[in-house]
Amino acid sequence: MSRIDRRLMLSPAASVAGTPNSNSKNKKDKVKSSKGSLTVYRVIVYIVMTVLTIVCLFPFYVLLVNCSYASNDIMKGFHWWFGNSFGSNWNTLFTDTNIPLTRAFLNSLIISLSAATLTVYFSALTAYGTHVYNFKGKKFISTFIIAIMMIPTQVSSMGLVMMCIKLGLTNQIWVLIIPAIASPVTYFYMKQYLESVLPYEIIEASRVDGASEIRIFHQIVLPILKPALSVQFIFSYVANWNNFFMPSMLLTDRDAKTIPVVLSLLTGSSPATFDKGEIYMLLTVAVFPVLIVYLIFSKGLIKNLTAGSVKG
């Protein structure tokens, strides 16, 4: 993760408990004398909202428009509507031998999917372990994990690079996957979630029924954790997909690179001689897969993010 994760503040408790109290505020409507000023207020709010929406969407619009034009058309002037070079740009990009794009795309996909899976599974497992069982050093371990949560992983990057060079592990993508098992932020989120949703009785009942501990975790706890798992999976996927710092240090082989590393290669070589259409296409390919997934799940995600309250 390139930046500290602020979502850990949000207690997941409320996401289970229900939606925020928007209805209880209606009483304020009784003030009718300020109806005129309320309309003005509303107009201002909508204008600002619309402006911000345009600001947020405009870069992506420009990206899409420009990737549908040939390079010299882009240089000539800005177009407000789509052109028809989309297909040819796509072909140039994917047949360009200088950019190992298909390979990079696959690498990114493999790393992100497996890292996200490992992160959510092992975070849940660890959170469950420290939540349900009593053992020596439990308190120390859970405090320790929370304490190091805020420290950026970049500070240990030098040691990791040294280690990988010494052991010959550079250009192996699993070096970027395995560390995903230990993700303090996800652990913290899962722990909070477990504390709010998991009744101890259900575990005891399963024990009485003769289920083994690991089976209880797989068949009872994981289904209960499903909402938390899916949210964290998406965030972890995105974080790994966008990760640039470590991959750019460890993946130097042509065939081991991920998409952000490929991007950095392109800007590194002489920028003036680029096929602009191709670059815009590359950016589109890098950005839109995540955006599409986000747009599909955004409703649930935002609800999950906002429903939390600091109190919990």
Next chain:
Amino acid sequence: MGTKEGSTKTITEDKTVFNREILSAEGQANHPKRKYHKKVNYSKYGYLFIAPFILVFIIFQLIPLGQTFYYSFFKYYQKQGDWITPEFIGWDNFVWLLSSPQSRFWKYLGNTMIIWIIGFVPQIIVSLVLAIWFTDSRLKMKCSAFYKAVMYMPNLVMASAFGMMFQLFFAQSGPINQILLKMGVIDSNIFFMESTSWVRWIISFINWIMWFGNTTILLMSGIMGIDESVFESARLDGANASRTFWQITMPLLKPIFVYVVITSLIGGLQLFDAPQIFSSNGVNNPNDSITTIMMYLYQLIQTSKNYGRAGALSVIIFVFTGILSILVFKTMVPSYNAIKQESKAYKKRMRYIKDINDKQSALTDGLSTKGAN
């Protein structure tokens, strides 16, 4: 009639006594046993379940961190493709970083802080206003879910893609110049990339657009956590909007506000992807004005391969973020303690109630047995 009533009463009493006896017998028999179980039989599962996490953490984070710290006290770098043998030099790397005229530490730290501040101030203002609007029920805003989704969206986009995108947008003949020319705002192209302040503003803008949605949502959940009746009574007392904001919302929002500021600062120190791509190969970076502290670390590791100094820089960043995280916990601790104390008081109250109940039940037990005799 009288006898009938009496008989039903004794029956119910007997029932309660019976139930209570079973319960207490169960409690006495099971309670210590259960505790014993949990401690002895199940604790190994606890170790088993957390083992992968801890192992991976030790191998991939703790050991590298230890190595980083270790080599920060050594002279260790690559000279013409060959690694020199590490030589212990004490605090020299730190001294060099913090005081040598060749060290870029202070300049790059300054860059990082400037970029963070000029991005963060607009961000927190916009986010606060948006959070208040989103939670203001008088507005009954339509499509607020859409607005939220759109404003959160840039947060998920690759920061490196943003860096490249804006490099293209603000290029000498890029879309921004083209649009401004077309609209007649400017007569000739602006050379954004050659101005120290412009490139900083562009990087800050990337930061702003990526993080204001996130901050809005954080502040929103903070505002929604405030008890609605507080606002209600303020309104009844005749407080206007600005007074409600400064005297009710802000003080109650303070913990999460401080949290947002400090975590954003920690995040700001890690600023790397966007400026790195934006300025790769040293272009678009007049006077090194957007080189951040993390880019310096990257240069020391990758380009100059000076592991001793890179280690020292890592240690400095570690200490700095460590102090900041302690601050986060300090601000969060009062609310934590409040919750803890509340739950302690609650437990105490429950114990008290239980005691009274026990005494009462003992009394009634005695009475009922007496009655039976």
